[in-house]
Amino acid sequence: MDKIRRNERMSAMMKILSDSPNHLFTLSYFCELFSTAKSTMSEDIDLLREVVESFGLGEIRTITGAAGGVLYRAKTKPENAYDYIASLCEQLSGTDRILPGGFLYLSDILSHPVITRKMGEILATEYNDLHPDFVLTMETKGIPVALTTASALGVPLVIARHSSKVYEGSAVNINYVSGSSGSIQTMSLSRRAVQEGQNCLIVDDFLKGGGTAKGMEDLMREFNVGVVGKAFVMETASPVHKRISDEKSLMVLDISHLDDDTEAACVTPAPWLKK
């Protein structure tokens, strides 16, 4: 094989690293792949770190020592995160999205691969340092953004269901009170889906009363699993007091003015996102 040039090594490494966020690759792995000396690889990695930083493409970290290597982390700069969410809010504030009953049509946004990937990267940036072992969501609408968040964190996704299924094996079921309707609902998770002592990040599409989110917290308690964070695509301005706290939502929906003539929802970036 011809000698592999630096630009070739760096391009291939960029793709391989960023395809597996938080996965530690040994230097030897790349040395073998490119038939290159460790000193040369280290230089490549230093250069790649600068590229990734200067173009806002994430973060390259090197870990020294015997168990060391190199890894890619998803990282969205705060101003880019704000701008992206602000443009999304604008898109969602059109009158064409309000459905009968004051609901906001969100399904296309919530399952769009590019939009959910960006949202997942923003959430991963926020929760990376808390090292969740997996992402938990409740079926159905939050699954795409929960998957992209898990993907950007480099951890598995676990999906709770409304009822236990034969193909999930033995399951733990809990009942919870829906925050908005006050009705009793069931949430189910396979016993083998998670392990005692793990930590999870809860990700879902929508937070109103907080009943479902509270249910997910309770479910994790049954499994002796810690909850390091709760993230949502959107939360409603009202009710102000939810059944959970310390959540981070990307957008805030205010429909309190929808009774009068203005027939567009007011969607704004959440306060924790900084301009």
Place this chain on the structure above:
Amino acid sequence: MDKIRRNERMSAMMKILSDSPNHLFTLSYFCELFSTAKSTMSEDIDLLREVVESFGLGEIRTITGAAGGVLYRAKTKPENAYDYIASLCEQLSGTDRILPGGFLYLSDILSHPVITRKMGEILATEYNDLHPDFVLTMETKGIPVALTTASALGVPLVIARHSSKVYEGSAVNINYVSGSSGSIQTMSLSRRAVQEGQNCLIVDDFLKGGGTAKGMEDLMREFNVGVVGKAFVMETASPVHKRISDEKSLMVLDISHLDDDTEAACVTPAPWLKK
């Protein structure tokens, strides 16, 4: 700003292009981003095409002419696709995955970000040339792999539900016969989710009798949407005759021997995957 070097341009371009499969970037976009002449950019792109090809990382295509540019396509080499699925089959053939009733525990595989990304890339490689406008799946378990397939194809994901929801707006509901149980079920899709004249790729996790898949075909007929393909993570060897045809599954599950002593499922790569 300092002059941006070729290795920096190529690394950044690799990430930007591969983050948006099938999205056409103009040469001018990269010329501006890197403050570089078009001739230099063309050379960069030619080099990048070779790297991506030689390391099996996908495909870089250039489109010439006024509306031209450069794009990245997900592309898994046939032998790599086979090997990946074969190793997955091995993992699934353990006795520890058989649940009471002869069901196979698959939930962890079906929602794992890395595994579903690989599966999505293999399916996208297969259906790229048929240019679906979107991917359609039926909630719940197929959503992750449908999302990664849509992501690799660079198209939206559309999710059909078991019943219509207030936050989906007006919807089209159809009834269908579940292939395995013979019971009548409902499938619902928001009117605004798709447009007449589009083409879709159906992606789901599991194909047994084919009732749900047939239901999705019928649903698309109601919307005057064409179906260019039907892809599944796994299909059962029995029944041989499904309610649909021309499907492509990644794996075939045979549990016909599960009555006797051997308590492991037989999972094999589908015949269309070539060694």
